[in-house]
Amino acid sequence: MYTKLLFAIFFTGLSSLLYAQSEDQDPKLTEVWDPEPKIVNPGTDQPPPSDAIVLFGGKDLSQWESPDGSSAPWVVKDGYFTVKPKTGSIQTKEGFGDIQLHIEWRSPEQVNGNGQGRGNSGVFIMNKYEVQILDSYNNRTYANGQAGSVYKQHSPLVNASRKPGEWQSYDIIFWAPRFELNGDLLAPAYVTVFHNGVLIQNHVEIEGTTVFRGEPSYKKHAEKAPISLQDHGNPVSFRNIWVREL
Secondary structure: OHHHHHHHHHHHHHHHHHHHHHHHOOHHHHOOOOOOOEEOOOOOOOOOOOOOEEEEOOOOOOOEEOOOOOEOOOEEEOOEEEOOOOOOOEEEOOOEOOEEEEEEEEOOOOOOOOHHHOOOEEEEEOOOEEEEEOOOOOOOOOHHHOOOOEOOOEOOOEEOOOOOOOOEEEEEEEEOOEEOOOOOEEEOOEEEEEEOOEEEEEEEEOOOOOOOOOOOOOOOOOOOEOOEEOOOOOOOEEEEEEEEEO
């Protein structure tokens, strides 16, 4: 009993130390700048299939809410909606696991800022695993943080970005992680991403929950969870969002 108590105290102290070290880390330590993905010209988009769940069809945000359950505060106009900066992220009312997700987005036509401060948002699948949204047209930043990256984990194969103000699309195939009953990871998540019809992530393994500092890791969570869109302070717009459960 005494030995178990000593071990518990040691483990608790070690966990606190590791957490503190992660918080103190410079986020630049996890930025990958080279090789820089080459640029290709993208193709066209596709309408929703007949079995899709339409999350936004151009009229309202009835399928979305704030994390606290209140109405989504972002602005709907002319068939699309736009991030209302400093109001927080929004998420789907319904939870999802394995999915095919289509989403179209547009960074502001008027360019302000550079790097991560330009047209920044993100698609968080299961509220945890981010595919980065960013204006990456003639805008150099760390490769594992540009448009289409699995943020801070996988750089895109190529840069298929359109000009600021032009509509772009992501088609995402996501396989959720599996956990043992005791919480151990049985199988990691995987994601495939097409940016404007161009393959940019080819069934890559997600290393854990998206983090800004330190290393990603897994912690057991529900089999289904909401899809969220990030308020990063930039007025990014969205339209034609649909999902198919796999």
